[in-house]
Amino acid sequence: MTISDPEIHSSERQRTLAAAIFDVDGVLLESPHERAWREALRGLADPARFTSKMYQAYVAGKPRMAGARAALQELGVPDADRQxxxxxxxxQKLLEELIHAGGVAAFPDALRFIQAVAGLGWPMAVASSSKNANSMMKTIRLASGKRLFDMFSVNVCGRDLPLGKPNPAIFLLAATELRVDPTCCFVAEDASVGVEAARAGGMTALGVARRGDAIPLRTAGADLVVASLDEIAIDELADGRLERRTT
Incomplete structure (x- = not known):
C-alpha cells in the first residue's frame, strides 16, 4: 500500500486493503477487564502490583487461562498453574458483576470509525480471545439504535482455538470467514501480542495506543500506531490505504 507514514514497513507499500478485523477490549470498548483481573488477586498477591503495564504485557489479548497463569508467574505466586x-x-465472577452493573463503555472514536468503515462497504470482523466480548458488545448501541454486536458480518470472539495470540489463528479464521485474503485485511489491536499475531498472519497491524503505549506496539511490529481511531484517513482507506490524517 502506498503510505508516507514512517511507521509503515517498506515491504507493505504495495498492499491494497479491503477488509477490517477488530479486537474488542481496549480498541472498541473500555471494559472492566483490567479491574477484574486486579481485584481478583486478593488473597493471592497484592493487587497494587498488577499495573496497567503488566496487564498489557501478560494478560491482554490472551485466552483467560493463559493470561491468569502468566500474571501469577510474573508475580511469583507459588503453584501458579493450580492457582x-x-x-x-x-x-470471571467479578467481571460478570461489573458488566451487569454497567461497567462497559464504547470509545466514541471507535464507534465513529466502525460506522465509517461500514460506509465504505467493507466486510468487517470482530476477533477477541475473550469469551465475554459478545456479551459486552450487546450492551452498546449506536446512534442508529443498532447494537455494536450487530455491526460485524463475521464474529469469531471466544472461539476455542488450539493456540492464542501471538499465534495468528484467530485472525486467519476471521479472514477465512470474511472470504478475504489475509494480506488484504488490517487488524486493529491494542496489545503487543495482538499486533504480533496480525503480522504473523500476513496482515497489516494497526496499533491503538490509548494508554500511551505506542512504543511496545511499534516494537511488536505495528504498521501504524494511533492514539485514536479518529486519526485514520477515511478517504485514503477508501482507496485501500491505511494512513494517518494530515489535518
Whole structure:
C-alpha cells in the first residue's frame, strides 16, 4: 500500500486493503477487564502490583487461562498453574458483576470509525480471545439504535482455538470467514501480542495506543500506531490505504 507514514514497513507499500478485523477490549470498548483481573488477586498477591503495564504485557489479548497463569508467574505466586484456575474463576465472577452493573463503555472514536468503515462497504470482523466480548458488545448501541454486536458480518470472539495470540489463528479464521485474503485485511489491536499475531498472519497491524503505549506496539511490529481511531484517513482507506490524517 502506498503510505508516507514512517511507521509503515517498506515491504507493505504495495498492499491494497479491503477488509477490517477488530479486537474488542481496549480498541472498541473500555471494559472492566483490567479491574477484574486486579481485584481478583486478593488473597493471592497484592493487587497494587498488577499495573496497567503488566496487564498489557501478560494478560491482554490472551485466552483467560493463559493470561491468569502468566500474571501469577510474573508475580511469583507459588503453584501458579493450580492457582491460575482459582484466579481465573474469581476474575470471571467479578467481571460478570461489573458488566451487569454497567461497567462497559464504547470509545466514541471507535464507534465513529466502525460506522465509517461500514460506509465504505467493507466486510468487517470482530476477533477477541475473550469469551465475554459478545456479551459486552450487546450492551452498546449506536446512534442508529443498532447494537455494536450487530455491526460485524463475521464474529469469531471466544472461539476455542488450539493456540492464542501471538499465534495468528484467530485472525486467519476471521479472514477465512470474511472470504478475504489475509494480506488484504488490517487488524486493529491494542496489545503487543495482538499486533504480533496480525503480522504473523500476513496482515497489516494497526496499533491503538490509548494508554500511551505506542512504543511496545511499534516494537511488536505495528504498521501504524494511533492514539485514536479518529486519526485514520477515511478517504485514503477508501482507496485501500491505511494512513494517518494530515489535518
Amino acid at each position: 491460575a484456575i482459582v484466579y481465573a474463576k474469581h476474575k
